[in-house]
Amino acid sequence: MSAFKKWSFILRLDQIGVALIPLVIGVLAFVNDITSFSSSVKSVVTPLVTMPGDVSQHWRALPASVAPLAYTMMFLGEFLVGILALIGIIIMLKNINKDHNFFEAGKRWIYLACGWGIIVWGLGFFEIGGDWFLAWENDSLASFQQGSLMYVLEIAIAFIYLKLSKE
Numbered sequence: 001m002s003a004f005k006k007w008s009f010i011l012r013l014d015q016i017g018v019a020l021i022p023l024v025i026g027v028l029a030f031v032n033d034i035t036s037f038s039s040s041v042k043s044v045v046t047p048l049v050t051m052p053g054d055v056s057q058h059w060r061a062l063p064a065s066v067a068p069l070a071y072t073m074m075f076l077g078e079f080l081v082g083i084l085a086l087i088g089i090i091i092m093l094k095n096i097n098k099d100h101n102f103f104e105a106g107k108r109w110i111y112l113a114c115g116w117g118i119i120v121w122g123l124g125f126f127e128i129g130g131d132w133f134l135a136w137e138n139d140s141l142a143s144f145q146q147g148s149l150m151y152v153l154e155i156a157i158a159f160i161y162l163k164l165s166k167e
Helices: 003-035 037-050 055-060 064-094 100-132 144-164
Strands: none
Touching (some): 003 037, 003 100
16 A cells, blocks of 8 residues: 555544544434433423513513424434434445545535534524523523534534545
8 A cells, every 4th residue: 555545544534533523412412312301301491492581582482382392303403413424424434445536425424414513503502592592591501502502613623624634
C-alpha cells in the first residue's frame, strides 16, 4: 500500500470517527427518551407545552393532552438523526478503500443527519421549546436551551469538519 493510500485510509477513518457524533447523540437521546417516557412527559414536556407561568403568554400554550404526542415527535426526530448517520457510516465503511466519490456518498448521509439534528435541537428545542414555550422562564427547565445548544454545536462542528475534510 502506497503512502498516499495509507494516508487516505487514515483520513477516512478520522472522518468516520467524526461521523459517529450525530449517530451517538441521536441514538443515546432516543434511548434516554424512550426509557423515561412517562416521567419525562409528566415532569418536562407537560410543564413546557402548558406554560404554567406567565398568564399573559398562555395564548401560546398547548393542552396537556398534546404532551405525549409532542414528546413522541421529538424523540423520533432525534432517532432519525442517529439512523441517517448510521446509514452514512455503513456506506463510508463499505467504501473506505474505494474511489473518493463512493466514500463521499456516505458523507452526504452524515450531512443530512447533521442538518436534521440542527432542525431538531436548534429549531425544535432551542427556538420552539426555549423561546416559543419560554422554557428559560421555568426554573425546572432553565437548562433546556443550554442543553440543546450543546447538541447543535457538536452537530455543526461535525458537519463543518466533514465538509472541509479532503483526502
